Amino acid sequence: MQQRLARGEAAALGELYDRFASLVHSLAHRVLSDDDAADQITREVFGYVWENPDAYDPKLGSMRSWVAKLTQRQAVQRLRQSEASTYAENGGCSTEELEQKVRRASAAARADYIVTSMPAPLRAALELAYFQRRDYRQAAADLSITED
């Protein structure tokens, strides 16, 4: 994928989007709680990857986690900026509160990332167990996964 992007293949860019857009958008949304802002981050992140395909180093991890990190960084930066400008305008929250806000947003996005990155059977077990309120033994049985 990286080579195809470096080669300037528009089809690879489309595939990159299809693979990661919902990850990027949902992480950005988790941090910023705003659709337009998440759209904007999505645009920036894919723009950056397309312009700098060589910035990704496969030795340091998967492309997915790299894209997630870029998103997180970009979104947190934007959160700081928008909070800072709110502060300049009408007081708003203190630096300390801002940092707490940033930490909370990052943690929530991180949790999302972990859940979405789980292997599918585990995620399915989690969803059955938690979101659909099944007990874990029943969830495991439904998924035909055994306890050993």
Add this chain to the structure above:
Amino acid sequence: MEQGEPTPDDENTPRIPSPRAAGDDLAGGGRGGSGTFVPGPREGNRFTAPEPEPHASMDPEPHSVPEPDPEPQAAPEPEATVHEPAPPEAHADPPSHTVLKSLLGAWALAACSAEETDAVEAHLTECAPCADEALRLRDAVGLLHTERSLDLDPMLRSRVLENCLGRRPARIPVPVWAAPYDAETARLDALLNDFGDAEWHAPVRLKWFEQERRVTRRTTVAGVIGHLMAVDALVATALGLDEPVPMDPEAASAGPTARTEALWRAGQYPLTRTVREPWREQSHTLIRTVSFAGRGVAELAVPYGEFALPLQDAMLDRAFECWIHAGDIADAVDYPYEPPSGAHLHRMIDLAARVLPTTLAGRRRAGLAAPARGLVTAGSPGRSLRLEIEGVGGGDWHIPLDSPAAVASPEHEVAHVALDGVEFCRLAAGHVPPQDAAVGQLGDREAIRDVLFAAASLSRL
């Protein structure tokens, strides 16, 4: 900072309360967090995942969980849950601290059975370390409470890609005539994203116009994706690519309907959600292949059985079918689905308008349309119908009525019909019977009827 959780033996050793919220664990790279707040890697060990994860192959990178956490932390006895006696024995005697502690993760997820929940909660009132841990787990679990995968605006894709290509032009662009297929397959794939088994097996009624009447056929959502895949393979094989599913050569060359029937009949290919991946892979491969193929490929003949289309039209036809069937699927599961972008819709309408004269001539030969009013020599102007398409993607088309070889001209206009672009596409897809289409009409009623019926007859399974 967590150097292992207290075990039952050091239960009474002083324990510094955790200085950070559970969420910070997660922010700090999953350390401590990822191992505890979900059954995740730890309880996951209990499960043997029997089948390969279906989405895994979409992602060539050999990883699923980021930043692998080397410490099996928070689980001093990770196997405890497994080998400990099963619950029936557990309520004879109160379960041990070890067992109860190992259940905290499941408890925090509200995933314990009723007896286990009672036992854990009774334990929490008397065991401070477990109560602490439980509190932190519950906090972390709160973060899971999220509306997952909010629907992405389908038009975001084209805006994002456009922005990218503005910043760095593609050296190998996707041909303009393949762009609608690229966009429509991506939109359908996004629709399928949240489908569970119930949606994949939801009944879908396919509709088209055959022998002058509307016919329908029942299948499932997975069946529709199989249909799209089997017909897309017409284009793929014309480009020298492999069939996604081995197909009887006779059926393979007999056109869209025969290909679809063959796929639906094939016992070795039960249509379930597993059809999504080969369908999507083939569509990605098609886009990539036409991007590399160079300009000449646009005219390559794609055989459809009884007729052939140049590749650039075949790709438009596939984009059109993809949208129409995505709409069928969306209807079946009660989701909204928007029409394509104006520019793409315009190209689809243009394709239909261009094939109408030949279709009309064929219907005339079959006695299904009124005879020509006069002989027109090739290349000279003849009686025309003005097709005015309203709305985004619209425009004016002049359809020659007496011969496909005649030149349509406004001066020889004998009829004028006006209808909305989406309505016209629904007519051409056989979703609206020609006599029911919402059409404004003026002029020769026979000509209008013939053109509307010819439009409907463009549809097929």
